[in-house]
Amino acid sequence: MTAAIEMVDVLDEPKAIEGRSPFVLALRRLRKDKVAMISLAVIVLIVLMAIFAPVFAAITGHPPNEQYRDIGLTPDGLPRGPNGTFWLGTDDLGRDILVRIAYGARVSLLVGVIATAITVAIGVVLGLAAGFLGGVVDTVLARLIDVVLSVPFLLVAIALVSVTGPSLTVTVLVIGFFSWASVARIVRGQVLSLREREFVEAARSLGAGDRRIMFVDVLPNVLAPVIVYTTLLIPVVIVTQATLSFLGLGLPPPTADWGGMISASQNYYTTAWWFILFPGLALLITTLAFNLFGDGVRDAFDPRADRT
Amino acid sequence: MNNDVLLKVDDVRKEFPTHSKEVVHAVDGVSLEVRKGETLGLVGETGCGKSTLARCMAHLYDVTSGSVWFDGKEISTLSRRAMRPVRREVQMIFQDPYGSLNPRRRVGSIIGDPFAIHGIASGPERKKKVQELMELVGLNPEHYNRFPAEFSGGQRQRIGVARALALRPKLVICDEPVSALDVSIQAQIINLLADLQKEFDLTYVFISHDLSVVRHVSDRIAVMYLGKIVELAPTHELFGQTRHPYTRALLSALPVADPDTADSREQIILGGDMPAATNPPEGCRFHTRCPKARADCAAGEPPLISVLDDRQDHRTACFHPLTIGEDMSTAVPDLKAS
Numbered sequence: 097m098t099a100a101i102e103m104v105d106v107l108d109e110p111k112a113i114e115g116r117s118p119f120v121l122a123l124r125r126l127r128k129d130k131v132a133m134i135s136l137a138v139i140v141l142i143v144l145m146a147i148f149a150p151v152f153a154a155i156t157g158h159p160p161n162e163q164y165r166d167i168g169l170t171p172d173g174l175p176r177g178p179n180g181t182f183w184l185g186t187d188d189l190g191r192d193i194l195v196r197i198a199y200g201a202r203v204s205l206l207v208g209v210i211a212t213a214i215t216v217a218i219g220v221v222l223g224l225a226a227g228f229l230g231g232v233v234d235t236v237l238a239r240l241i242d243v244v245l246s247v248p249f250l251l252v253a254i255a256l257v258s259v260t261g262p263s264l265t266v267t268v269l270v271i272g273f274f275s276w277a278s279v280a281r282i283v284r285g286q287v288l289s290l291r292e293r294e295f296v297e298a299a300r301s302l303g304a305g306d307r308r309i310m311f312v313d314v315l316p317n318v319l320a321p322v323i324v325y326t327t328l329l330i331p332v333v334i335v336t337q338a339t340l341s342f343l344g345l346g347l348p349p350p351t352a353d354w355g356g357m358i359s360a361s362q363n364y365y366t367t368a369w370w371f372i373l374f375p376g377l378a379l380l381i382t383t384l385a386f387n388l389f390g391d392g393v394r395d396a397f398d399p400r401a402d403r404t
Numbered sequence: 405m406n407n408d409v410l411l412k413v414d415d416v417r418k419e420f421p422t423h424s425k426e427v428v429h430a431v432d433g434v435s436l437e438v439r440k441g442e443t444l445g446l447v448g449e450t451g452c453g454k455s456t457l458a459r460c461m462a463h464l465y466d467v468t469s470g471s472v473w474f475d476g477k478e479i480s481t482l483s484r485r486a487m488r489p490v491r492r493e494v495q496m497i498f499q500d501p502y503g504s505l506n507p508r509r510r511v512g513s514i515i516g517d518p519f520a521i522h523g524i525a526s527g528p529e530r531k532k533k534v535q536e537l538m539e540l541v542g543l544n545p546e547h548y549n550r551f552p553a554e555f556s557g558g559q560r561q562r563i564g565v566a567r568a569l570a571l572r573p574k575l576v577i578c579d580e581p582v583s584a585l586d587v588s589i590q591a592q593i594i595n596l597l598a599d600l601q602k603e604f605d606l607t608y609v610f611i612s613h614d615l616s617v618v619r620h621v622s623d624r625i626a627v628m629y630l631g632k633i634v635e636l637a638p639t640h641e642l643f644g645q646t647r648h649p650y651t652r653a654l655l656s657a658l659p660v661a662d663p664d665t666a667d668s669r670e671q672i673i674l675g676g677d678m679p680a681a682t683n684p685p686e687g688c689r690f691h692t693r694c695p696k697a698r699a700d701c702a703a704g705e706p707p708l709i710s711v712l713d714d715r716q717d718h719r720t721a722c723f724h725p726l727t728i729g730e731d732m733s734t735a736v737p738d739l740k741a742s
Contacts, residue, residue: 117508117510117551118507118508118551118553293503294498294499294500294503294504295503295504295505295506295507297459297464297498297504298496298498298504298505298564298567299506299517299521300464301462301464301491301495301496302491302495302517302518302521302567303487303488303491303492303518303521303522304517304521305484308521312509313506313509316506316508316509317506317507317508319508
C-alpha cells in the first residue's frame with residue numbers, strides 16, 4: 097500500500113514541480129548549523145574508528161586482547177604511560193589502550209544504535225496505538241508506561257544480569273525494554289491531539305481504516321519529534337551501556353568496552369592517569385558530539401523551540 | 405429537478421457526554437430529506453448542531469437515536485466495513501482548508517487517497533486521474549508534488565473539492581466550505597461548486613452560518629436552532645414568507661449593501677445568548693429569546709409542520725408564526741399564563 101502511494105510521488109516527469117517537504121527544509125536548516133555539522137563530523141570519525149579498529153591493531157601491531165606483560169608493564173607490574181610503542185599507554189594487564197578504545201567504540205555504537213532502534217520502534221508503535229485507538233487500549237498502555245517509568249532501572253538491570261549473566265543481547269534488551277516508555281509517552285501525546293485534526297476525519301470520510309490512518313496520516317506527523325528524540329537518546333543509551341559495564345554488568349572480559357576500561361582504571365588513577373583519562377575522554381567526546389548534534393536536529397525540525 | 409429522495413434523516417439525535425456527567429444535546433430530533441440534484445442549505449448560529457448533523461449524515465458519528473437513509477438504504481447502523489461502498493457516494497468538504505489536508509503529505513497523494521483506499525487506480529493511472537482532477541478544480545496539475553503549505557487558502561479548498569469529487573459521489577456534504585476564506589475567494593469556490601454540480605449531477609448539503617451565501621446556492625434552506633430545525637422552506641419562500649421569529653431575526657442581521665435601506669429596515673436584536681446545549685429550555689427552544697413568546701411556548705414543543713396557508717414543503721416549528729408583513733421589532737414577550 098505504501099509503495100503504491102509513493103508511486104504518485106516518485107513517477108516524475110522532468111517538468112513536474114518539486115515540492116519542498118518539511119523534512120527537506122529541516123535538513124537544509126541543519127546543514128547551516130555549524131555546531132551540528134562539526135558534531136556530525138566527530139560522530140563520523142568515531143564511526144570510522146569503530147569500523148577500522150583492526151587497522152589500529154595492524155598499525156600498532158597490538159591485538160586488542162594481547163597482554164604485553166614484559167614491554168607493556170613496568171617491572172613493578174604497573175601500566176606504562178604513553179610512549180612510542182603504546183601511544184596512549186597500557187592498562188593494568190599490559191594491553192594497548194588506543195587499540196582497546198577503538199574496539200570499545202564498536203560496542204558503544206552498536207549498543208547505542210540497536211538499543212535505540214528497538215526503543216524507538218516499540219515506543220512509536222505502542223504510543224501510536226495508545227493515542228489513536230484510545231479506550232481500553234490506551235488505559236492499559238498508559239498505565240504500563242507509568243509502571244515502566246517508575247521501575248528503578250539499574251536495580252532491575254543488576255538483578256537481571258546476575259541471573260542471565262552479562263552479554264551484549266541482555267544489555268541491548270534491558271536498555272530497550274526500559275527506555276521505550278518515554279518515547280511512547282511523547283508519541284501518545286502528539287497522537288492524542290493529531291487524531292482530532294480534520295484531516296483524520298477527512299481520511300475517515302473517504303473510507304480509510306484505522307491502520308491506514310495511523311500509519312499513512314498520523315505517523316508522518318509525529319516523525320519530527322521522534323527523530324529529535326532518537327538522536328538525543330543515542331548518547332543516553334551509550335552512557336547507560338558504559339554504566340552497566342562499569343558496574344560489571346556489561347560484556348564479559350576480555351572484550352574491550354569503555355565502561356569496563358574506566359572501571360578497571362579505578363585502582364590506578366593515582367599512578368596511571370592515562371588509563372582513566374583516554375577511555376573517559378572517548379566516552380565524553382562521543383556523547384557530547386551526539387548531544388550537540390541532537391540539539392541541532394531539534395532546532396532544525398522545530399525552529400520555534402527554545403535554545404535554552 | 406425531480407423529487408426523488410437521496411438522503412433521508414429521520415428523527416436523528418446525537419448526544420455527547422461531557423466530563424461533568426452532563427449530556428450535550430447537539431442534534432435533538434431532526435428529520436429532513438435531501439432530494440436528488442438539489443442543494444439543501446443548512447444555516448444556524450455557531451454551536452447549533454449543523455456540523456454534528458452533517459457528520460451524522462455522512463455516518464462519521466454514530467447517531468444516538470433515529471436513522472439516516474441513503475438511496476433507500478439505512479446507513480446509520482452500518483459497520484465501518486459495510487459503510488465503505490457508501491463512502492464512495494457520500495463525500496464531505498470540510499470547513500478548514502488548513503486542518504483538513506495532511507501537512508506532511510504531498511497534494512498528489514492527498515487527492516489520490518480515495519483511489520488508493522478503494523483500490524481503484526494505482527501508479528501512473530492514479531497520477532493521471534489526480535492531474536485530471538486538479539485541472540477540473542482549477543489547479544495547476546504540475547503542482548501535484550507540492551505540500552499543502554505551499555498553497556493559498558482558496559487553492560487548498562480546491563484540493564479538498566478535488567479529493568471529495570475523486571470517486572464521483574452522488575452526495576457532497578459541504579461543511580462551511582467557504583467560511584474560512586476571503587470573500588473574493590468565497591465566490592470562486594461557490595462558482596466552482598455550482599459548475600461541478602451541473603457537470604456531474606451532484607446533490608449538495610451546504611452548511612453555513614452565512615445566510616447570504618446559503619441563499620445564493622440553495623434550492624431549499626433549513627434553519628437550525630439549538631439542535632432542532634425551526635424552519636424548512638424553498639429559498640425564495642424562506643426569504644419572502646418568513647414564518648419563524650428566529651429566521652426573521654437571522655435575516656434582519658444580513659448586511660445590506662445600500663446604507664439607506666440598511667438604516668430604515670427592521671432590526672431585530674435578540675436578547676441574551678443561545679442557551680447551553682447541555683440544558684436546553686423546555687417547550688420551544690427559542691422561547692427564552694423570542695420577542696413573540698407566549699405561555700404555551702414554554703409549555704409544549706411546537707412540531708415542524710406547515711403553518712397558516714403554507715404549502716407542504718414550507719414547514720415551521722412555531723405556535724405563533726409570523727404573517728407576511730408583520731412587524732416583529734415591536735413585539736414583546738408575554739410568558740404569563742393567561
